[in-house]
Amino acid sequence: MTMNTAPADLYRHGLKLLLDKDIAAWTDLWDDKGVFEFPFAPDGWPKRLEGKAAIADYMRGYPDHIDLHDFPHVEIHQTTAEPTIVVEMRAVGRLVETGNPYDMTYIAVVTVEDGRITRYRDYWNPLVVLQDAASDFPRRSR
Known part of the structure; x- marks a missing residue:
């Protein structure tokens, strides 16, 4: 992706x-000082990650916890x-870990500057994952 990538194109690539x-x-799509926020995160789960290194650490094990198959609905609105x-x-x-289905609806507010994500507010329903107590992925914070 180039520095002139439109936010919607960068997001779809992500x-x-x-x-x-x-x-x-x-x-690597993130700015070094990017901020990843989870406004609906329950107590004990990260609400804010600051910097690319913190985001990379949080996401590193994602495929070990959630095996994504598809994004059957993606609608992007320009503000x-x-x-x-x-x-x-x-x-x-x-x-x-459990083999249980994962089906999550999200609303994200994403800001891209100079071809990199600088801020990402992830509005997801933690109750979906809380129902499967074996999934501890979102709780990891360092």
Whole structure:
């Protein structure tokens, strides 16, 4: 991806990397000072990750916990603040440890500057994962 990549194109590329389980390449889409926020995170789970290194550490084991199969619905809305998009999407797959289905709807507010993600607010429903107590992925924080 080039420095002139539109936020929607960068985001779609990131979804492909997640499906390919290429977490290192997905992390490379981030600015060194990027901020990843989880406004609905329950107590004991990270609410904010600051910097590419923290984001990479958090995401490193993602494919070991959630095996994503598809994003059957992705709708990207351009905001009046040009570098920011709002994404409505659904992810499906399975929880690796239990084999249970994973089906999550997200709303994300993502800001991209100079071809890198600088801020990502991930609005997801933690109750979906809390129902499967064996999945501890979102709780990891360092």
